[in-house]
Amino acid sequence: MLSTNIELVGKTLGMKPIEGKTRGTIVEGDKLLWAGWKFGFPQMHESLITRYERPVFFQDTMGRGRFKRFQHDHHLFYMDGRTVLNDKIRFTLPLSWAGRIVARTILVPYISRVLRRRMKLLKKIAEGQEWRKYLPEETRAD
Template identity: 35%
Template sequence: MPGFEIVTHVMAPPERVFDISLDVDVHSASMAGSSEEAVAGVTAGGLRLGDTVTWRARHFGIRWRMTSTISAYERPGYFVDEQVSGPFRRWYHAHRFRRDDHGGTVMSDIVEFAAPLGPLGRVAETLALRHYMPRLIRIRNRYIKQVAETAVAGG
């Protein structure tokens, strides 16, 4: 099963980065390029343990829907979102936050995923998803970093 880890340094406290990372509106704004929006479940504001959200987005020119749940949550250290229904055979995304020695946060995203359709899905993983998925997380994290650091600078 493919997986990857993205580490992002944010000059804001873990509590702020954690809360921003769970904000549906921030997520939607970070994924504007794929027209990602929450259409069911929690559709605005912060997510908590047990919450679900259904996302609608366009990737590879195809309209997708994915419902995920917050399956683990310990503020401000970590949370996990997992697909309940959607395009993947499996989607698991652990978000970890730890204070660094400079007043900021080390944010780690650990993602495991599997495409559906057996051998055809494994081809899609190799040819497209192994590159596409980390790129999406990096885009999202750049936006979270900007929001968190602007909020710190602004007050």
Template identity: 35%
Template sequence: MIKLEETTVIDAPIQRCFDLARSVEVHLIANVHSGEQALAVGEITSGLAGLGQQVTWRAKHFGIWHNLTSETTALEPPSHFRVTMIQGIFRSMQADHLFRTLPSGETEMKDIFAIAAPLPFLGPLAEALFLRGYMLALVRERNAVIKQIAESSDWRHYLPSPEELREDVPR
């Protein structure tokens, strides 16, 4: 099993960063290189993933199409949410996304991933040789997209109005 930790500082309010990190549309933009899409077989295909909701993603990695269903298994706005793989290529995958406001007013977004490769005997070798680097690059790309959107006026295209957010997520 590999554990990855990546921290990104974003010059935007914590709630905006938290919600952009849960956005299906922002996730898709961050993974455009893999042709990723949210399939209708999941519970949601757009908007903000809420507690207990599942998204089934389809993407091409290493030249092969994969489906991965993830569920938001913890949600504590605006400081933490956890996404857990329910079905997919890995033996297991869990991602914790932690947010805190820094004294400067910026938001620190910390992502902690635990991923186990699918093959019991070759898995540790694959993890050491390429999976760690590949997954870290994906996380960094995702975070760069969230940062760019959050720090510009583009965030308004991806987030519901404040009134809609109050109805969707318990605060």
């Protein structure tokens, strides 16, 4: 599953894993601390892999970070000869009504752009031969 590769996630997030699992592919129970700059501010986001049902689903939940709550579900299914990745993100910001305004006007459009960029990258890699360098031998279904 390309979407579980830490290097590819980092490319689309613009952040680097600095603690916990920092290479390879994630599985349930993994913890990663991401660091980088967003909107001109240093950011840290701890992702806990709280559910993993290979090859159809995984979930990451924020352990610590700028959000009040953040959870990201990744649903994968096969349809019409293609693999489809359907992401669902639930988040809440601190600061009550001000947080809701920031979420609606800044974060939702930003997160949507990041997800579209990620989907394009995953599609490009999956449709060529490049995917081989991101998946360990034991997870390949050549």
